[in-house]
Amino acid sequence: MRITLVAGSNRQNATSTILLKHIESILLEKHISVSFIDLAETPLPLFTPDNWEFHENALHLIKSIQNADGLIFSTPEYHGSVSGALKNALDYVSIDKVAGKAVLSVSSAGGPLGISSLTHLQTIVRNLHGINCPEWISIGYGTNTFNEDGTPTDEGTRVRVQTVLNSFIELTKNLSHKPVVSS
Structure with missing residues (x-):
């Protein structure tokens, strides 16, 4: 399995x-292959549909997503939505x-929780025909x-992360081993 x-x-x-590094x-402890793209370290030029000769960082992102069985996207919550970088x-x-792949959404907010960013991210995933994990992870102040x-200092957060990851891994396994139907 590749995530x-x-x-x-x-x-x-x-x-x-x-949180995403955690x-x-x-x-990795579960021996799952991981590709990690940090947009702070791998910046992308502003996307424009007028130029399809993509920057090498964009090509790396696309290839990593294409080769994955499952995807996890994390975002800070900015003004009730996902980051501009994501x-x-x-x-x-x-x-x-992305079509048919399991996708887990993760957020961090300066307030209580990043629910708006998660719902916006899940909308984007649906429009890319990904399969949203029914669980998500959001952390806020405290x-x-x-x-x-x-490792998160909050025990509840550690348990939530583990529980949601188990659900996501199971969904990814189920979706990546779909039987081929011939006509």
Whole structure:
């Protein structure tokens, strides 16, 4: 199984990215192959449909998404929506790269929770024909602190992450092993 994680903040040490790195460590412990794209370290030019000669970072993103069995997108919540960096990245991705794949949405907010960003992200995923995981992860103030190793300090957050990841992994397995129907 291959999972591509996209950290959708262009801010260094963003809590949404730290949370995604924690998720990556859990996946690696489960011996799941991971591709991690951090948009703060791999910036993308502003997408325009007038230019289809994509920057090498955009080509890397597209290939990583195409080769994945499942996808995890994280975003900070900015003004009730996803980050511009993540939206721009997803604008590079065509439906055929996401269709039928399990997608987990993860957010971090300066307020209680990033619910608006998650619903917007799930709408984007639906429009790319991805299969939204019925669970999601959102952290807000009080739960967005981490130990030196990147583990959330809040026990409830650690349990929630593990529970949601288990659900996502099961969904990804089920979707990536669909039997081929011949006519």
